[in-house]
Ligand code: ADP
């Protein structure tokens with residue numbers, strides 16, 4: 289039988305697995321024999337992590353292993369029933385207590401060997417309240433697995449013990465099948481001191497030590513990183529290849545007068561970024577560059593300079609923004625900065641009347657307008673550019689790789705500049721945007737005061753509103769932000785509208801209060817935004833639609849309701865709407881509950897987006913860092929951006945060298961990589977003509 293047939297055969301035909309177990313395995317994402325092999329422990333316990341019971345002290349957070357010597361279910365006065373079990377190891381006894389879980393009486397038996405982890409507290413003596421427990425087996429059966437105990441992801445009805453048993457029954461038969469499944473040549477792995485695939489999988493299930501399991505995990509992480517970097521290398525290679533046609537020549541016809549009329553001096557970081565971008569644009573290859581900079585670091589003017597270089601070289605430049613609000617704002621700011629330069633700019637967004645858009649499309653196709661600012665409408669309507677030389681994408685994380693390519697496809701291989709305000713550590717940037725060259729704005733424009741951030745609860749509400757009023761009376765403006773999560777959009781909208789009504793009628797009846805959210809008709813949004821920019825609205829109640837890009841320097845106060853419902857990086861983005869002028873700005877995070885306070889405290893302590901991203905990543909994991917809108921985010925099961933930074937560097941070097949030497953991955957020794965790339969990245973690999 290072919291090996292892949294067995295490996296990809298349904299889990300139901302594994303030893304010890306019938307229809308019922310197969311179903312349970314399915315719930316863990318295990319459908320095939322291969323999936324079972326890759327269902328690896330999420331952590332390990334060994335002598336260094338398991339404590340002797342006699343050594344437990346109140347206040348510790350501990351993991352212990354012991355035999356259940358007695359158990360019972362106790363009622364409490366509040367009607368809650370508690371399951372209690374006393375466990376014993378060689379050193380002593382301790383009570384484990386699960387309030388509200390009387391049903392555990394069925395799954396935990398006297399004589400079971402139990403692993404529990406949780407806080408040790410005092411309640412008629414020492415007690416553990418397990419956060420987690422695992423029935424390891426019967427105390428009278430010999431120890432399974434040896435010194436290191438793997439802890440697997442498990443599910444209702446399928447215990448740790450069962451998973452271990454299924455693996456034990458199948459591992460020896462399945463592991464040899466993995467020998468030819470390793471896409472890497474032995475010398476490639478040896479160079480990096482990594483074990484072959486089958487060995488790594490075996491070690492993850494049966495580690496001799498936790499260190500051995502970590503090395504095995506590195507091997508699997510390497511696989512994830514290498515193929516992603518191979519994809520990036522291929523994408524970069526394609527995007528930057530030599531191209532006949534477009535050459536940008538700096539004449540200074542626009543750039544000089546623009547510099548002269550700019551109301552501020554560029555920061556050192558902005559100058560550096562402009563130099564890097566101009567060098568790319570003047571070279572014979574296409575530019576494919578990311579401009580990364582924290583909120584407020586001044587990306588727009590850098591982009592505009594690039595667009596002007598295109599224009600003065602006789603080409604068109606297009607900028608695509610994720611929302612109409614932002615596109616309109618860019619158009620406004622840019623036309624403000626371009627006054628007197630004699631360069632044409634148009635705005636193209638979905639809400640414009642059809643005939644209006646048709647006229648715009650014609651003007652764009654004729655090549656007459658040099659600068660175009662728009663939304664998705666640009667790609668959705670297949671606008672044809674007469675002479676597109678540069679495509680700029682703002683707030684890249686709101687778009688997918690595909691959209692980036694679609695925009696570029698509106699012209700003949702224009703240069704591409706994407707901008708991102710999500711500060712992420714370099715290792716992550718290389719995984720997410722590894723196909724792009726990178727410029728970083730790591731310096732803020734001068735003269736900004738640090739934003740003061742405080743955390744308040746409902747008790748302080750009257751004071752908070754009083755403070756907002758004082759600021760407005762001093763001539764400033766304020767945002768009041770409401771969370772809007774997709775799952776409960778209606779309820780959230782209602783809450784935002786209710787707050788708006790309350791503020792308008794009761795709290796600030798004498799002030800101008802505005803409401804902004806995504807569901808408003810476009811003209812209304814525009815109207816509200818204009819009024820806010822003009823200073824006619826004092827307090828703007830809004831959902832997170834103002835999250836990206838909005839720039840109103842006179843707004844110096846932001847009150848964020850239910851701050852606990854946001855991720856830290858998202859709060860940081862929101863807060864970036866204030867502190868844009870020379871005046872002191874304040875951000876007030878409204879929340880109740882102690883836990884949230886601790887998390888939010890990071891924001892009160894720092895304005896450094898990198899540090900905040902780091903904290904967010906630690907708390908919520910990678911997928912959440914950008915909110916649910918992040919597209920094209922690879923899912924990593926093994927790669928950990930903190931632990932495997934050096935490994936990422938190796939993967940990148942190896943993959944880039946291969947693509948440099950053999951761009952089509954045609955050589956016999958590279959075919960394997962090509963196949964694996966197609967298997968892992970199917971559609972995305974095809975975008976870059978792989979597969
Ligand atoms: P972001 O990087 O968040 O997109 P913007 O481009 O919107 O930032 O710039 C934020 C604000 O800083 C704008 O009001 C802009 O005019 C201003 N700004 C940009 N560069 C400078 C500079 N070098 N000196 C002073 N102000 C600047």
Ligand code: MG
Pocket residue numbers: 587588682837
């Ligand atoms: Mg911006």
